[in-house]
Amino acid sequence: MRLCNQLISVGLALSSSAFASPVPNDEAPKDKRSFVERDGQNFTVFEHAATGAKIEFVTNSGICETTPGVNQYSGYLSVGTNMNMWFWFFEARTAPTTAPLATWFNGGPGCSSMIGLFQENGPCHFANGASTPSLNPYSFNTYANMLYVDQPIGTGFSYGTDGASSTVTAAPYVWTFLQAFYAQFPQYENRNFGIFTESYGGHYGPEFADYFEQQNAAITSGTVKGQNIKLVALGINNGWFDPTLQYKAYVDFSYNNTYKPIITAAQHTTYTNTYNSKCVPALNTCKSSGSNSACETADNTCYNDIEGPLSATPANGGVAAYDFDVYDIREPSADPYPPETYSSYLLQPSVTSAIGAKATYTECPNAPYNKFAATGDDSRSFLTQLSAVVQSGIQVVVWAGDADWICNWFGGLAAANAVTYSGTSAFNAAPLNTYTVSGTQGGTFKTVGNFNFLRVFGAGHEVPYYQPQVALQVFKQIMGGGPLKST
Template sequence: MWFSTFSTALLGLASVAHGLPGLLPDSKLFRTKTPGGTEISAFKSEGTTVTLEYVTNSGVCETTPGVNQYSGYISVGKNMSMWFWFFEARNDPENAPMALWLNGGPGCSSMVGLFQENGPCHFVNNETEPRLNPHSWNEYANMLYVDQPIGAGFSFGEYNANSTVEAAPYVWLFLQAFFENFQQYSSRDFGLFTQSYGGHYGPEFARYFLQQNEIIADGRGIGEEINMVALGINNGWIDPKRQFKSYATYAHNNPYKQILNDATIDRFIDAYDEYCVPAMANCTELEGQEEACSRADYVCNQQMYFNLRIASKVDFNVYDVRVGADAEDPPETYTDYITRADIMKRIGARTRFAECDETVYAGFGDSGDDARSFAPSLIDVIQHNISTLIWAGDADWICNWQGNLWAANALDWSGREDFAAKSLQNYTVDGKVHGQYKAVDNLSFLRVYEAGHELPYYQPETALQVFKQMMQKKPLTST
């Protein structure tokens, strides 16, 4: 029912947004200025809810000569304005591929990834002004960062999605509007990279994009086919049933800080079997089962997250066990920077900034979305021959590498037996070991040493090498 009603409506809107002859006689692209003097490019259609408003070459963050950038808003429905920031590739942007980066949460801004992880600029030693990031992913690709769902980051309007399945069509519609206005970037090789709750977003969004491609190719809908070539998920929340158990095992045997000792590990494995497993057995679908899935999420988090942390009596940060719970690393310097009035004016932002929006988070929680496994969606993407990477910094606890490996090994795809049986081998960058990996056909797994939850922040050189290899549709390989 979801696909036949809601998605059909979105396809109709996308058909209008796509600018087919005769469909938009009353639409126009024009330039205007804000009261503060910032020049805004705007595309508006009087007959639809589609609008684009953005600033060209603000000079913020990316200061490499000749590299274009755009930042602003694209509507995905009435009173639904989604914030984006786009940076051309520093090298050969006319031919470079394109990648979309999404942070997780649910409800967290992709400005986290932009400023703290893989964007064109970063803050060094907690300085108040950013410097160019030499390992930015736009060294290789045209990079698009989007705040979604509505409410995350600088996005604003009506809260439009309370689950991953509900969020997917809006991101697809956003891309349709983006490619309509920036046609020079359409039809490129396209990669989706995401982290954390991106273990939900990545598989489902990629699957939805592929479904829409088939609809368009069959003539059942109108829009821009997205040339998916790669999906990357670092420290993702993919398969909760397996990953909740890894809270206990990783806490016991990680190489950095023992969180559960030999006397307490069995207690939490028993609690997992007694409480979490039966609760998760009632949450098996991507839609519906709200009460059962919410209950499963509550039970498993109570046993394996809250009770475990209390019982351990160990001070650790859930995103990087090497430091204490109150440590602020990566530093939050960027939030003060992008909420400055002068910076907001230059980039075209016009609302409060929510690094992680509590309303969005609560809505997803109430729907039970957190407890759902998106392994089926991920399998579908792999079977479409998309280069797929599951990777994780091995100092992260909350979406740790062991749980990610279990999720990857359990995927029921054509190469499952070979993949599950294959052992990990050293992964090197310029001859230096930075982790362990394995790859079979188009599926790869990588454990990255000495990296927390926001993997590219800790190991930027490794992250850039991995990103390039996946976007080139190559097997993950050492250098």
């Protein structure tokens, strides 16, 4: 299982055609709002007429965000029969009525966005492995209103029938979710909007952003009815963008990373040859045919011949010189980092009752992942979509912690250099310069036009956990519509 690929697949068999026939205002169905009490908890229930979606949520649970005066909402968006997606929304700590709106998605595919909320950039964290959360001074909601969503259905607190089986089929669900969200919370319409994600976000970040912009164009032309999403930013850290580039990066990073070599020079040569003779042809067949079977075969081939052996010691069927955690090569595989304290917290009945959760929390269940694996989604490149998003003019940052192996910065840089836009030549020629936060070195970066790349020093896969000050500065700069710059 490649949990590099942290994805938000939400599956709803809705398409833009569902919104293609506007109804005269005097005949349009009306939204409905009601209030119910269940198991001692008060819920707001909002039924969105345009999409048929229903939102049921708790207001100000007192869990996680305890900053006085900062509102939060947690609950479910039902997008079909037995299809319930979990969300947790936090207002900005400063000027929420004017602050931008951003979403955060973890992946897997099939890993909960509660990972990001509690371990990375949410309003609270479990400092030093504590058993209870405390306020996170570097939370992204110090700057923006933040929305975390568990998808695909079956992930985290989401429950019910999961219909998504690929990144492309997931995009309409995410758009529909936001349409219903705007209808319930109209005060956030027309705010600057950003997508931030990691890992498998290298797939769905570009696809979802591109889909949103296509829907915006259709809304403008009158062929789709909906709320324009004012997309201004896309940020993807340690993303899985393009398998051809990134399987090669496994070989190169294993030998040439700046921490400790995982393989020898001879093994580097051997696995480079294996990559060229076995992995690349399989990926080319996937690309040329586009079939699920060819792409699934490519995924299995490249894993068995490249990823699997390089990430395991000889005792475990691999060739790695030492045991390591694929999310942080400085740590052993038996001691995953960061600590998983938060997941035990989310299993407490008092917590789940307070936030309105109806399902038992599961961080990375197999079922959603398996649906994507069956379509070979992992083996498909999303550089075309990423290029389209950069070409649209919004600020885009590709960034990576340099201790991560599974979606390492070698592959991230290769993907960034392969993006096609007006600044491609200048971007490829640009050197990596020092990136500082208040004068302290945090990494190296380059930026041309609206496209940015950043290598973050001393960070594993979950960059905001390791380098929270760097992460918050990156978030503010990209969400603010400007390029990365040292401070």
